Structures are given as C-alpha cells and as structure tokens.
Amino acid sequence: MSDHMPSQDSETLDTLRQRIDRLDQDILNLISERARCAQDVANVKLAENPDAIFYRPEREAGVLRRIMELNQGPLSNEEMARLFREIMSSCLALEQPVRVAYLGPEGTFTEQAALKHFGGSAVHVSTNAIDEVFREVEAGATHYGVVPVENSTEGIVSHTLDSFMAASPSLKINGEVVLRIHQHLLVSERTRRDQISRIYSHSQSLAQCRKWLDAHYPHAERIAVSSNAEAARLVKSEWHSAAIAGDMAAKRYGLERVAEKIEDQPDNSTRFLIIGTHDVPPSGDDKTSIVAAMRNKPGVLHDLLEPFQRHGIDMTRLESRPSRNGAWSYVFFIDFKGHQNDEKVRAALDEAQACAAELKVLGSYPVGVL
C-alpha cells in the first residue's frame, strides 16, 4: 500500500510510532539519569581511594541477575540482560575507559567473549598469544584480559592452564563467560566453490567439525592455523580455499557462509576466563578456582578432594597438568561453587592446603550470567 493513502492501518501505525517516540524520550532521559548516577558513583569511589577500582564484576552480575528476575517479557531475559549489559558498559566507560586484552587477532571467538562480557564501550586490545594476554594484565598495560579455558567438545585449553602456573600471584580470575560456538564454512567472493581443496581453521575448530568435514569434504586438506580469524584472512587471497570460523571472523573479513552451524555437537560451547589484578567480593552466586601441586605419592588426589566433599562443596571441574617443576609430578586445577570468603570454603581450603605441596587460589568470581 502506498504511503500517502490514508487508511485505518496507517493511522494506527502513526499513533503507534508516536507512542514509541514518547517512550524513547522517556528511555533516553532515564538512561541519562542512570549515567549521571554512575558518574556520582565514580566520585564516591575516588573520594574513598585515589586508586579506586571502577569495574565491579560482582555488582554487574547482581544488576544483570536482577534485571532477568524482574523481566516480564515480551523480550527474553537474555535479550533484556544484553541491553542492560550495554547500558552498564557505557556507564562504566564514563567512570573509566576500561582496557581489555584478548587473544586475537580481531574476529576470534575470544573477541566475541570479551564483547559479551564487557560490552562495546570497553577498549578491546588484540594480542597474538594467550601468555601475551597474561603479560599485558600483569604489566598493567590493560586492566583485564580474556582467555579461553575449556571447550565442551575438545576439553581444556592447555596454554591457559600453563600460563596460570607461570603467572604472578597478583593475577586473579575476575569472571567467566560461556559462549555458544557456531562454526561456519566460509569463502570469499573469489572462491571457486566446486573446487575447494583446502580448509583452514584452528585445530580445535577442525576437531569440532570433524564428522561434518568427513561427510562433506573428505578429500580437502585440513590445515591448522593459529586462529579462526587467521584462517578467514588467508581465504581472502586463495580461490580454492575455505575457512571454518564464526560470525565475528565472517563479518571482519567479509566472507560468505557456504554452510552454517557445522559443528558436530549442537551444544558446542567455550568457557572463557576474565583475568585481572584484584580480588572480587562475593556476588551471591560465585565460583572459586584453585591450583594445587601435590607431592608424588599414592592417594594424593583423594586427600586433596576429600575436604571439599566433607564440607559439601560442589566441584564443577577438575583438570590435571604435568608439573614443570621436578619436585612433584602433577598439578590439579579445581573449580568449585562458592566464594573464598564463605566459611565452609575457607575451612576446606585450609585443610586442602595442609596436604598440598603448594596451593594457590586463582580467584573467586561471579558465575557467568549471560
């Protein structure tokens, strides 16, 4: 129907749009009032401490959880929380432009995780390797860092655990973020789609799509490269190649999807950790990560875990890594529910400490909300 033809429908559309205009004005005023409030919060923090910490993960988790509880629809809880995530990101940027290092290059899932956790107003800084993310944070070049730690189909990211073993004690885990990972087969406009003989991706992504590749491209050579984004970049200049990567890389390098969501496990997800240099107070729903080096004798794992079980602490992950130090053979990475300030967590940690050669609390942090 033409725009100039008056009708019942277009009148209704006009009045609805007038209502939306009025609502937008109210939302605008409220967001501005909220932003001014955040500026006042910044001044209070500065008055208390000239080296104030502006980013407060426990408070952000609380704000988002409350929004999800209050939400009555029609937008989903996740959608609403995502909007508030961005509002808070803008408010925090008014207090202090927060710098966040992530495992790059641009277009990686880690960049997507950093955006999901800190929102678009943080300054996101790409690095070339996981240990570089750690170095940036330790040196104070960025306030926080984001690193992948485990994938639901491929298991742990060993570089990250090794970096924790080598990290200074001032480095703390400040948060976690879980990302649903969707892999796509991507090509450029130059690619001859019927002659794809090479498929680039990160080794974990190739592994995550193994069955799909066996079925659809059994003869293409699979080439592991340093990241999915690097795979996407390579495809730009080769007519017979494709890449497996996610949405961020497709967008960043202007690639087309030949096939979408080709991961073998439909619930494929990756967990990322936020690292910083401060302890996070309790948020009401927290996790704690520790690393323990054990002496090389029988029954050590049982001795280490028994106090947690006895105090009724819910363990969410256990990994072992060979130690680099000759004095003991294994170190264990353990995640459990609860905050290190909780009485029963303290008691279990004290007892576990007594039987470990070395035990380091890597941090207590809010369970991922989004």
Ligand SMILES: O=C(O)C(=O)C[C@]1(C(=O)O)C=C[C@@H](O)C=C1
């Ligand atoms: O409550 C605070 O400490 C704030 O700084 C405000 C606020 C917010 O916008 O709600 C902003 C940044 C913090 O990370 C947490 C919350």
